[in-house]
Amino acid sequence: MASSSSKKEAAGARIGRLSYWIQSLAYAALGAAFATSFFVFLSPGGRESSQFSTIRHGIVDSSFHEDHQQLDLWSKPAAAATRIPLGLKSKSLRIVVTGGAGFVGSHLVDKLIGRGDSVIVVDNFFTGRKENVMHHFGNPRFELIRHDVVEPLLLEVDQIYHLACPASPVHYKFNPTNVVGTLNMLGLAKRIGARFLLTSTSEVYGDPLEHPQKEDYWGNVNPIGVRSCYDEGKRTAETLTMDYHRGANVSVRIARIFNTYGPRMCLDDGRVVSNFVAQALRKEPLTVYGDGKQTRSFQFVSDLVEGLVKLMESDHIGPFNLGNPGEFTMLELAQVVKETIDPEAKIEFRDNTADDPHMRKPDISKAISMLGWEPKIPLREGLPRMVDDFKQRIFGKDGTSSSSDEQQ
Numbered sequence: 001m002a003s004s005s006s007k008k009e010a011a012g013a014r015i016g017r018l019s020y021w022i023q024s025l026a027y028a029a030l031g032a033a034f035a036t037s038f039f040v041f042l043s044p045g046g047r048e049s050s051q052f053s054t055i056r057h058g059i060v061d062s063s064f065h066e067d068h069q070q071l072d073l074w075s076k077p078a079a080a081a082t083r084i085p086l087g088l089k090s091k092s093l094r095i096v097v098t099g100g101a102g103f104v105g106s107h108l109v110d111k112l113i114g115r116g117d118s119v120i121v122v123d124n125f126f127t128g129r130k131e132n133v134m135h136h137f138g139n140p141r142f143e144l145i146r147h148d149v150v151e152p153l154l155l156e157v158d159q160i161y162h163l164a165c166p167a168s169p170v171h172y173k174f175n176p177t178n179v180v181g182t183l184n185m186l187g188l189a190k191r192i193g194a195r196f197l198l199t200s201t202s203e204v205y206g207d208p209l210e211h212p213q214k215e216d217y218w219g220n221v222n223p224i225g226v227r228s229c230y231d232e233g234k235r236t237a238e239t240l241t242m243d244y245h246r247g248a249n250v251s252v253r254i255a256r257i258f259n260t261y262g263p264r265m266c267l268d269d270g271r272v273v274s275n276f277v278a279q280a281l282r283k284e285p286l287t288v289y290g291d292g293k294q295t296r297s298f299q300f301v302s303d304l305v306e307g308l309v310k311l312m313e314s315d316h317i318g319p320f321n322l323g324n325p326g327e328f329t330m331l332e333l334a335q336v337v338k339e340t341i342d343p344e345a346k347i348e349f350r351d352n353t354a355d356d357p358h359m360r361k362p363d364i365s366k367a368i369s370m371l372g373w374e375p376k377i378p379l380r381e382g383l384p385r386m387v388d389d390f391k392q393r394i395f396g397k398d399g400t401s402s403s404s405d406e407q408q
Contacts, residue, residue, distance in 0.1 A: 092141070094157045096120045098149050098185060099164035101128030103264050104199075104257075107301050108161060109133060111309060113142060120155060123164070124148040132264050149181035153188065159312060160189050160196045165233070182237040186244045189251075197253040197312050198241045200319060202360055203231045204256060212361040215256065215319050225355040238319065245317065253311050258323025258362045262301030262382060263389035273298060276334055277383075277390050280341040290352030292331035295359040299324035300382035303375035310371045323362035324375040333379075340383050 095112055099105040100121030105128065112119050118141040121133060125146060136142040147153055149164050162185045182198065189196035205213045206221030223232055244250040261273040268278055276286050299322070307322040328336070331347075338345045367373045 092116045092118055093159055094118045094120070095159045095161065096122060096155055096157045097161045097163060098122045098181070099128060099162075101125060101130060101133050101144070102163065103127075103132075103262070103266065104260060104301060104304060105161075105163045106132035106264055107262070108163070108305050108308060109136065109142075111305050113139065117141070119143070120145060120157065122147050122149060122153060127266055127269070129264075129266075149184055150178065152184050155188065156192055157194050160185055160194050161199070161308065161312070162197065163199045165199075165230075179233055179236045179240060182240055186240060186250065186252075190244060190248050195251040195253070195312065196241070196244075197255065197308065198237055199308070200234045200238050200254055200256045201230070202256055202258040202321070202323065202362065203227070204235050204238065205357075205360070206231060207355065207357040208359065211359055212325065212363040213321065214363045215321055215366055222355055226353075227355045252317055253314070254318035254320070255308055255311055255322050256319050256362075257304060258321065258360065259296045259298050260301055260304050260323075261298050262386050264301075265386065265390075267390070267393065272296065272330060272333065273337075273383075273386070274390075276337040277341065277387055278394065280337050280345045281387070281390055281394055283342070283345075285346040285348035286334045286337065288330050288334060288347055288349050289356065290330075290349075292334070292347075292349070293329050293358075294352075294356060295327050295329050295361065296333070297324050297327050297361045298333070298379050298382075299375045300377035300385075303377055307367065307371065307373045307375075310373045311367075314371055316370050320367045320371065321362035321364050322367060322373075323364065324379075325362055325364055326378060327359075327361045328379065336379060336383060340380075340387055 093112075095117050097105050097109055097112070097119060100109045100119070101123035105121070105123070109119050109121060113136060119136075120143045122145050130144075133142075133144060137144075145153075149162075162182060164181055186196060188194070202213070204221075205217060205219040208217065209220045210217045219235075221231055221235075222228060225231075238254055241252050241254055245252045259271070259273070261271075265271070265274045267274060269275075279286050303324065304322055307320075311318065311320055311322075334347055364374060
């Protein structure tokens with residue numbers, strides 16, 4: 001009996017030890033699984049943390065200077081980042097917007113952030129304003145870098161919207177023709193396999209002899225005129241963009257933007273809509289240059305932003321005209337501004353500036369058929385939104401003049 005009892009005790013001990021080891025292994029496996037889940041889902045990934053390691057609540061000042069290497073346009077580009085088929089929005093994109101603190105750029109940033117993308121704004125604040133993007137401060141998917149794109153910049157992104165360029169005569173006449181920024185951004189797109197969108201301009205058509213203007217019209221330009229620094233800079237930028245596409249297989253898109261208006265335009269920047277609105281609000285005469293019979297087409301900024309995004313996500317390179325084909329003479333525009341702000345406003349005629357185009361109207365049939373885009377907001381609907389913004393910036397919310405914004 002004793003022998004039988006001892007055997008049972010030994011067997012029980014072995015079973016107890018076996019149960020102990022099984023429980024230990026189970027707890028160890030459970031702990032390993034928990035730790036793995038913690039580091040995978042809760043800790044910042046290597047790429048995300050390395051790329052968003054700078055301050056998001058203020059401005060990062062990027063003033064470094066890299067040694068410029070000899071341009072190697074024709075070498076094999078870096079492997080493109082894994083892309084999601086168009087239409088399948090299963091993850092957010094990482095996007096850089098040069099000039100993203102400016103008028104159009106800041107509205108584009110709003111659109112991209114709103115749909116869930118991570119956005120890096122690069123701006124030297126020549127015409128951009130920190131106030132245009134301050135409402136994104138604190139958002140972990142937003143970053144603002146003070147940097148001039150004429151100096152190289154290293155980033156890892158999926159898309160590059162290149163908007164960095166003064167677009168008003170007051171500003172670009174004092175800027176020498178400069179395509180270095182475009183060259184640097186194209187080089188970045190080539191190195192990291194990002195898609196690049198160039199915002200060109202209707203100014204490439206010069207003083208057109210074709211009306212309305214189609215994308216295959218080569219223009220009527222004066223390469224040595226006072227406006228030529230802007231016109232020729234954009235024409236050269238288009239050429240460089242196609243060079244990088246054909247020679248280095250960079251994925252590119254080209255938009256030719258026509259006159260655009262809306263909130264956040266710079267005050268008194270020489271563009272006719274902002275001039276008229278600011279003058280009418282200040283009870284000043286509306287300045288019309290020449291006889292006022294020159295024509296322009298005006299699109300609201302949200303329509304333009306929608307077109308830029310559709311172009312970036314399309315399979316088409318372009319160029320595409322992005323503008324509103326509704327055409328107004330300068331006198332007709334002045335009358336709309338008077339009706340919106342002050343019917344008693346006076347009109348003052350002055351001598352016209354050199355090389356001012358006599359007419360400008362986009363043919364957008366290509367954008368309609370290939371992008372499914374056309375503007376939706378007419379001038380009489382969009383102008384009051386711009387007026388409300390200008391009122392706050394000129395007079396302040398309390399109705400008094402805002403000196404800081406008067407300088408913008």
